[in-house]
Amino acid sequence: MEDRSIDREWKKGSAELLLLSLVEAVPRHGYEIGKLIEQRSQGALRFHAASLYPLLYRLEKRGWIQGRWVEKSGQRRRRYYRLTPEGRKVLASQRQGWQTFVEAISRITGVENA
Amino acid sequence: MPDWSEPIRKQLAELKLAPEREAEIVEELAQHAEDRYRELESGGVTQAEAQRIALEETGGHELLARELRAVERTNAPPPIVLGAGSKASLLSSLAQDLRYGIRTLRKNPGFTAVAIVALALGIGANTAIFSVVNGVLLRPLEYPDPGRLMLISEATPEFKQMSVAYPNFLDWRRESRSFTDMGATRSDDFNFTGRGEPEHLSGEYVSAGLFPTLGVAPFMGRNFLPEEDRQGARCATMLGYLFWKQRVGADPNILGKALTLNAMSCIVIGVLPQNLRFREGAQVYVPIELYDAGMLRTRESHPGISVYGRLKAGVTVDAAQAEIASICSVLAHQYPKTNAGHGARLVSMKDDMVGYIQSTLLLLAGAVGFVLIIACANVANLLLARSTARQREFAVRTALGAERGRVVRQLLTESVLLSLGGAAIGLLLARWGTKLVLAAAPDSLPRSTEIGIDPYVLLFTLAVSVITGILFGLAPAFHSANANPQESLKEGARGAGGGRHRAESVLVAVEIGLSVILLAGAGLMIESVWRLLQVDPGFNTRNILTTQVALSPKVMASPGAIRLAYQQMLGRVAAIPGVQSVAITSQVPLAGSDSEIFFWPGVGPQPPQDQTMSAMFSIVTPDYLNAMQTPLRRGRFFTEGDNLASSPVVVIDDVLAKHIFPGQDPVGQRFSIMVLGPVQVVGVAGHIKYWGLDSDDTAKIRDQIYFPFTQVPDKFMSGALVGLTLMVRSGPEPLSLVPAVRAQVAGPTQDQPIYAVRKMEQIISESLAERRFTMLMLIIFAAAALLLAAVGIYGVMSYAVTRRTHELGIRAALGASRGEIVGIVLRQGVRLAAAGIAGGLVAALALTRLMAGLLYGVRPADPATLAAVALLLGGIALAACYIPARRATAVDPVIALRCE
Numbered sequence A: 001m002e003d004r005s006i007d008r009e010w011k012k013g014s015a016e017l018l019l020l021s022l023v024e025a026v027p028r029h030g031y032e033i034g035k036l037i038e039q040r041s042q043g044a045l046r047f048h049a050a051s052l053y054p055l056l057y058r059l060e061k062r063g064w065i066q067g068r069w070v071e072k073s074g075q076r077r078r079r080y081y082r083l084t085p086e087g088r089k090v091l092a093s094q095r096q097g098w099q100t101f102v103e104a105i106s107r108i109t110g111v112e113n114a
Numbered sequence B: 001m002p003d004w005s006e007p008i009r010k011q012l013a014e015l016k017l018a019p020e021r022e023a024e025i026v027e028e029l030a031q032h033a034e035d036r037y038r039e040l041e042s043g044g045v046t047q048a049e050a051q052r053i054a055l056e057e058t059g060g061h062e063l064l065a066r067e068l069r070a071v072e073r074t075n076a077p078p079p080i081v082l083g084a085g086s087k088a089s090l091l092s093s094l095a096q097d098l099r100y101g102i103r104t105l106r107k108n109p110g111f112t113a114v115a116i117v118a119l120a121l122g123i124g125a126n127t128a129i130f131s132v133v134n135g136v137l138l139r140p141l142e143y144p145d146p147g148r149l150m151l152i153s154e155a156t157p158e159f160k161q162m163s164v165a166y167p168n169f170l171d172w173r174r175e176s177r178s179f180t181d182m183g184a185t186r187s188d189d190f191n192f193t194g195r196g197e198p199e200h201l202s203g204e205y206v207s208a209g210l211f212p213t214l215g216v217a218p219f220m221g222r223n224f225l226p227e228e229d230r231q232g233a234r235c236a237t238m239l240g241y242l243f244w245k246q247r248v249g250a251d252p253n254i255l256g257k258a259l260t261l262n263a264m265s266c267i268v269i270g271v272l273p274q275n276l277r278f279r280e281g282a283q284v285y286v287p288i289e290l291y292d293a294g295m296l297r298t299r300e301s302h303p304g305i306s307v308y309g310r311l312k313a314g315v316t317v318d319a320a321q322a323e324i325a326s327i328c329s330v331l332a333h334q335y336p337k338t339n340a341g342h343g344a345r346l347v348s349m350k351d352d353m354v355g356y357i358q359s360t361l362l363l364l365a366g367a368v369g370f371v372l373i374i375a376c377a378n379v380a381n382l383l384l385a386r387s388t389a390r391q392r393e394f395a396v397r398t399a400l401g402a403e404r405g406r407v408v409r410q411l412l413t414e415s416v417l418l419s420l421g422g423a424a425i426g427l428l429l430a431r432w433g434t435k436l437v438l439a440a441a442p443d444s445l446p447r448s449t450e451i452g453i454d455p456y457v458l459l460f461t462l463a464v465s466v467i468t469g470i471l472f473g474l475a476p477a478f479h480s481a482n483a484n485p486q487e488s489l490k491e492g493a494r495g496a497g498g499g500r501h502r503a504e505s506v507l508v509a510v511e512i513g514l515s516v517i518l519l520a521g522a523g524l525m526i527e528s529v530w531r532l533l534q535v536d537p538g539f540n541t542r543n544i545l546t547t548q549v550a551l552s553p554k555v556m557a558s559p560g561a562i563r564l565a566y567q568q569m570l571g572r573v574a575a576i577p578g579v580q581s582v583a584i585t586s587q588v589p590l591a592g593s594d595s596e597i598f599f600w601p602g603v604g605p606q607p608p609q610d611q612t613m614s615a616m617f618s619i620v621t622p623d624y625l626n627a628m629q630t631p632l633r634r635g636r637f638f639t640e641g642d643n644l645a646s647s648p649v650v651v652i653d654d655v656l657a658k659h660i661f662p663g664q665d666p667v668g669q670r671f672s673i674m675v676l677g678p679v680q681v682v683g684v685a686g687h688i689k690y691w692g693l694d695s696d697d698t699a700k701i702r703d704q705i706y707f708p709f710t711q712v713p714d715k716f717m718s719g720a721l722v723g724l725t726l727m728v729r730s731g732p733e734p735l736s737l738v739p740a741v742r743a744q745v746a747g748p749t750q751d752q753p754i755y756a757v758r759k760m761e762q763i764i765s766e767s768l769a770e771r772r773f774t775m776l777m778l779i780i781f782a783a784a785a786l787l788l789a790a791v792g793i794y795g796v797m798s799y800a801v802t803r804r805t806h807e808l809g810i811r812a813a814l815g816a817s818r819g820e821i822v823g824i825v826l827r828q829g830v831r832l833a834a835a836g837i838a839g840g841l842v843a844a845l846a847l848t849r850l851m852a853g854l855l856y857g858v859r860p861a862d863p864a865t866l867a868a869v870a871l872l873l874g875g876i877a878l879a880a881c882y883i884p885a886r887r888a889t890a891v892d893p894v895i896a897l898r899c900e
Helices: A002-022 A030-040 A049-062 A085-113 B005-013 B019-042 B047-075 B090-107 B109-138 B166-175 B210-214 B241-247 B293-297 B317-334 B349-389 B391-399 B404-440 B455-481 B485-489 B498-534 B559-574 B624-628 B654-660 B714-720 B734-746 B760-767 B769-803 B805-813 B818-854 B863-889 B893-898
Strands: A065-070 A078-083 B149-155 B179-193 B199-206 B236-239 B258-261 B264-271 B284-287 B306-311 B343-348 B544-549 B579-585 B596-601 B613-620 B632-635 B649-653 B670-673 B677-685 B704-708 B725-730 B754-759
Touching (some): A030 B019, B019 B047, B109 B769, B149 B317, B149 B349, B343 B349, B349 B455, B349 B498, B404 B769, B544 B734, B544 B760, B725 B734
Parallel strands (some): B649 B677
Antiparallel strands (some): B544 B754
16 A cells, blocks of 8 residues: 555656656666666556556657667567657756755754654 | 557557557557566466456556546647637638537527528528529520620611511611621411321521521521522421421431421421520421512511521621611612611610510519528527527637637638528529429510529529628627627626627618518509509400411412301301300400501502501401400491402591591591501591500500401402401300310311410410519518518517516516506517618618519509508517517516516
8 A cells, every 4th residue: 555655656746757867868668667667666666557658658748758669680679768858958957856855855854853 | 479459459449549659559568568478477477367467557447548548638639729720720720610610500409490491591582583583684595606696676766676677688688797697587377287187386487597697507407598598499497396306206307308387398408406495496497588478578568577697706786786777778768668767776686585574583683682681680680699698608718819800700600501501401492482483474484494503503502692691690790709708707697788789679670671672562563463453455354265276278379268268267156155256356455466557647649658657457357346345436347348349448446536537537537558558437446455454555556457357458368367366255264165166166177276275364464474473573572571570570579578577577566567568668679660661661762663664553652552561560560579578567576586
């Protein structure tokens, strides 16, 4: 239950930030993105395909990421997403916002704890 | 490996994505599911379990579809928002308007049906009348280059148009340089024998140049050659298409065969084309030079010959007219006795055919246009009422940023859609209505076979419907677009303010005004026809049978035999039980035939033509006055004793008596008639209105001369036979005698057919046909207008009462009586009706003057008619207001006040 509630919160608030971050350095396909989120969060966050892909499409539509079909020998073709220049700006601003938010939360929770 | 694509595709189906987009998503998600499946499988999960998990994560529980819907929806066409279309092209926004319009109209089937029916009636009636106007007036004649075809008539100061003397035609044709060619034609009847029953045919004597002039090529065979159009030539004949088809069995080998016409053996040399509509289709054509030589060679006689010419390219009508006039003046100089004072008149062939009916048809076109305007006004009122209901819709749109122009366009699209719907049904009505018009139209309506729905009519209907759609949609559209969104969006807003009601009232007043005009027109026509029916034609029109007879070819050779044959025929017919008297006449009153003769006072030689006078000339047998029951004023009528052995006598009518023998007893006086010489007056008869019940009083020639058939000189006998008609005065219903008359006329040789059998009453009725037609049409239009106007004023008043419920409730609560409430409502309606009637009367005064030519015995501004119309409309308007007024008294003050 707890897992799922964190899951939902994440998706609601910051899923976009996660996706943009993951394709910042290298283009990745959807399955890889989903796997990376799960691994790096040590299983705390998981995206099902049913919500991951619509989110990708949404970002693509906004022009923040761009998908491209890539064929590698011996494999079926996959769609790789990479960050666009506009997406880069958005990512920077979202990171900044997130940082401010986390610091604020920490300060509040830190003061109360103290 | 399981198939991933299909289950995923199923999930996406309801989204209805573009196929390429769907394929892309399916591929990507299938790839994902496969990756997941492999991962699970390698982790030790059973294949079946792995497949279940992979699928559930990819698309399970409709999550995918839900999430995608939110994202992909933005791909779909943008929702229809009025005013949001600045980006959209004009075309796509028009399509949007259309879709939305159709949806809106379908949501209100009642409103749509009423509007479409009203418009269908208006547009249908207009289309029907236009198809008549188009077929008769607008369509060019079906000849090559028809604008150059002219009818050339002789003209005298008395007659603007008279038939041409054949030698004059020959001179015109030879001398004139303005025409490529000229042709002459003369209608006549032919006895067709030798093929079963003897038969009477309608035919034309034509000059060889006629069909080439018209540009008519035969369907089969050839045209007449000049050598066939010579006196004494072997008779050649061309057949009308229908005659060839129906009477000689479409014989393909008819050319070269002989038919017996008027006892002449005539070789068929050609068959005319099916679409030839020359003088409404004769059955046979014969060269004109074969016509009675006596009549043809003299410049004195004008035996019904019409001359057609084709103008050379570049020659104007005026130039040709001037040239023919100068030829005429040379001829007048050369032959003063016959040609003095004779000029010529050119008129285009089409004007000649349709000119006389033009004003009637244009009048009807105008009247039916009023009906359409009234229908439009009604629909506009419906739209106005609806626009109040839709006020909030438009307010929302405006608030969301819709431009005013776009809202107006949307509304106009809806109204044009309505009128196009009306037009579609109207076209069906028009097909039926055109038949109705043609059934009601006089038989003499020219070119009636050319009336139908052609591309021009369709174009007209389309144009009319688009224009009317815009016309009746404009006021409601601007009204809606101008609404203040803030006011309208407020809860309980009462819709538009005074603007709408003003517009509504103006529209109803206009409807009433137009109805006044139509009613006035109809009323004046009814009055005219009624007055005409009261006119005494100078004889008793009841119980007279008229029929033409064709004599046996065997007697035609000798004038003596002809006289005897008629005498015996009259004897046999007179012996039929029920026959009171029987006579023969060369002219049937009111039947449109006319034959005039020149006469002069005294017994001297004929003075120059311009010093002679003209009179109607009838050749009759002794019982004529009895058969007609026309009074003999003085002297005697003819007897068997007036024959070739006695000196020529005439009976004149009282008009001629007053004209040339004023203050004297005409009996015993002598004067001279062209060709026949001096004659003695033996009696004076009452005047008969030959020209028509209406036109006789104003006819240029009213003098009448009767001449005894038994005194017709031998040399004129065959000419005198033309149009001889048997007049049978009967006790019983005249048509019941037809079989007996047919049997007795046929005679012992059984080869004398009767034809053109009619009652005198039918002839009278036909003589009024054009007026009755106009009257009938105007009555129909006026009735439609009245109905629409009544519905219009009723609708407006009903709505007004609904709107004033609150106010009336307060009044009732404050003690107003039922009578006072009714009075309040009625006053409002009466003001409206009075304004409409007053405006209509003013317009009617101006417009009915246009129909002065169609009226008889009543002035266009007839006060009685106009007063009757005003009263009728006022009464109907009052009745239409009374129903809502009564309803107003039923308003319960408590309920009315609670409404707030």
